[in-house]
Amino acid sequence: MNPAERVLLELQPLLEQFRTAAVETDRSGRLPLSHLRELGRAGIYRLSVPSAQGGYQAPAELLWEVNESLAAACGSTHFVQAQHQGGLGFLLRGHPELLTSSHLDGERLCGVAFAHLRRPESPVRVDTTAGGWIFRGEAPWFSGWGLMDEVVLAGRDEHGQDIYVLVPLEQLEGVALPELSAIQASSTVALRMHDLFVPRRALVLTQTLEEMALRDFRSQLGYTALPLGLVREACRFIQAKSLRQHLQQRAQQLRAKALAWSEQPQEALEIRAEANLLALRAAQAAVVSVGGQANQLAHPANRLLRESSFYFLTQLNGPLREVALEKLVMQDWSGALV
Template identity: 30%
Template sequence: MSNFLQQTEAYLQTSITPIANEIDSSSSRLQDALEGLGNLGVLALRVPQRWGGKQASAENFAQFQELIARYSGALAFLQTQHQSAAGMLMQSSNTELQEVYLPQMSHGKIKVGVGFSQLRRSGKPTIVAKEVSGGYELNGNVPWVTGWTIFKDFIIAATLPDGRAVFGVVPFENLNTSQGEIKLSSPMSLCAMTSTNTVTATLNQWFLPSEKVVSLKPVGWIAENDQKNALKASFFALGCARAGLDILEKTFQKKGFTFIGETVNILTEELNQCRRKIQHAQQNSTLSLAEKYQLRAWAIHLAVRCSHGAVIASSGAANLSQHHAQRVYREALVYSISGQTKGLMEASLNTVN
């Protein structure tokens, strides 16, 4: 295991495990948890070392994502927004923007979110851009942006008249200035991870200057990106499954029922098998998208079953909203639909019918 993974796990076990339920509902607790990851310098793992990143391999990055999800779904969900923003900036051709942001991101000196899931929606774009002198004018709604009051800025995606998408950095706050208006909703009441402060952003005649443009993406970019990254989000579900098994193991030690121990062994073996197959699939360029979705759906199904097992074994106490099994089960629901596409929905439904 890489050194930064060992340091991260030690931090999660000592500082996150005791307050994981509080982190789920308290934004200030979650922000403190994120600061802790920043102190370890792990908030922009894929970024090259010349910009202060760890330049982590794809394998180590996947291990990191699973590790975070095992200890706190809210922290996993929040930090991956920032990691995604760092990845987008890393691939940008805007060197000035890179120099301003990237050296500050690994330690969380500047925190950045993302708002581009609306590109997955069919029909009329929810937010549009038109080219104007010196940049673009943005109008419309970003349905989901995570990290209000935690992130300073977010990378927005808006659709141009020709179907391309422009990505740019905008402030993550309520503003009404000569540059235009940004209006944020109240944080959504989600089934889990409410502390992440997920809001809707409405932009009215917001001017995005060229120097704040991260990239221009071709028509259909989001579908191609989802296909390329079809398996990446599986590791959050695997981490959630591991969290359920952690609870089952502790319950077995407490109650001593043989059948709980047998369930732990069976599910642990299946989890290890699922992880191995996903890791192998990531190296296999010939695997079809449908096969990748089947593997991700398996990981999701495992998260639901392991967390449900934790609820059942915890008995009546699992009815309490602050019980660990209750939180992990709700996190499994979130992972069931995160980054969902039509193909993933079909694959996931095939695991339950």
């Protein structure tokens, strides 16, 4: 058995543990730090890292299975560990020497705050100064406050270039957000910076908005594993075998398409939006199967319904919004009564 396969095996008892605690985790304000540490000890943060950097270079199918099964067990746990993996991905691309074994073991945790760059006006502005940059403004989303040690923070400079830097979180202010409906345990805040000086040595990478848009397609497709994991979990609540089979077959078709992705951007959007829609329907079917009790926030089917709605928002950009809205409103009316 190779190291990546061993990680999958070691994850199994953790997944059961996370699933059992998922409702409690969901209703708490903050994910237990132990979840992130245990995943690190199992080796999950090494899976997508090349062997030259101490990783296990796992094949796409194995990564997919890990993402799907962890998202099925506990959406909040998956979401927060994915932010750390996202942070490590930036370090690897920009400055692999910034990546330490503590990062790979989950002893040092690194979140990300960059989604705001997709807005027409970046709320984080960067001014070049002697020896580095001054960051000003507020990043509207950062998950893992109180859990992470540092953040890959991005802002736009006076030339329209996006600057990504690695910053210890104690240099930033976490601003509480209104209560979230899904993944409350992600400890999501806005990050405020007060004329924050960042030295040049903290630079992770620079990229243009066009480069970011191209990378978006890959991550939108990769995170299709999350809604498909949710479909898997929702099926536990649906008694009718034929209905479960229908959902599972559709999930299998989308999984196969995603794993055989031709790198064509529109195809990535279609697959992701279809998976989001399938998860929403599966979660709603789980709620209907359970009945009135599923209206309680503490019922697992209720959590799935809220998480299925959240999956429409994460990695949301203009093109994904367009395709998702089209499918939500226009698809499958052919058999309607009127």
